[in-house]
Amino acid sequence: MALIQWDKSLSIDVAVVDTQHKKLVDIINGLHDAMVQGKAKEVVGKVLNELISYTKTHFSMEEKYFDQFGYADTVAHKKEHADFIQKVADFKGKFDAGKMGVSLEVMTFLSDWLRKHIKGTDKKYVQLFHAKGLK
Ligand code: FEO
Numbered sequence: 420m421a422l423i424q425w426d427k428s429l430s431i432d433v434a435v436v437d438t439q440h441k442k443l444v445d446i447i448n449g450l451h452d453a454m455v456q457g458k459a460k461e462v463v464g465k466v467l468n469e470l471i472s473y474t475k476t477h478f479s480m481e482e483k484y485f486d487q488f489g490y491a492d493t494v495a496h497k498k499e500h501a502d503f504i505q506k507v508a509d510f511k512g513k514f515d516a517g518k519m520g521v522s523l524e525v526m527t528f529l530s531d532w533l534r535k536h537i538k539g540t541d542k543k544y545v546q547l548f549h550a551k552g553l554k
Pocket of ligand 1: 440477478481496500536537540541
């Protein structure tokens with residue numbers, strides 16, 4: 420069973436953002452599946468790289484709109500993004516060095532972080548994005 424189920428509560432009603440959030444959910448679920456199925460380290464490493472790469476793509480898109488629209492909470496939001504990237508990159512470093520594996524604790528951190536960030540932090544910019552015509 421998928422670790423994160425996409426439902427309406429995760430939608431922020433901005434299509435381009437929802438599409439990217441759904442992809443992040445898919446990647447995290449894929450990582451969870453790889454962990455549960457005991458996939459080889461190279462396979463898990465590939466999914467981790469995909470997660471880091473796509474997370475950066477997604478954060479860059481949001482931040483481009485923050486700059487374009489003059490979003491008031493830009494600094495705090497960008498910091499949350501940077502802290503998350505740092506945390507996942509640290510984990511990947513330990514994973515590559517064989518010091519840490521993908522565990523339920525790691526998966527819980529990733530899924531909880533994403534849910535909380537979407538429902539709390541991301542939802543705060545929706546009104547502005549809608550006002551700027553992005554729906
Ligand atoms: Fe959708 Fe701020 O990440």
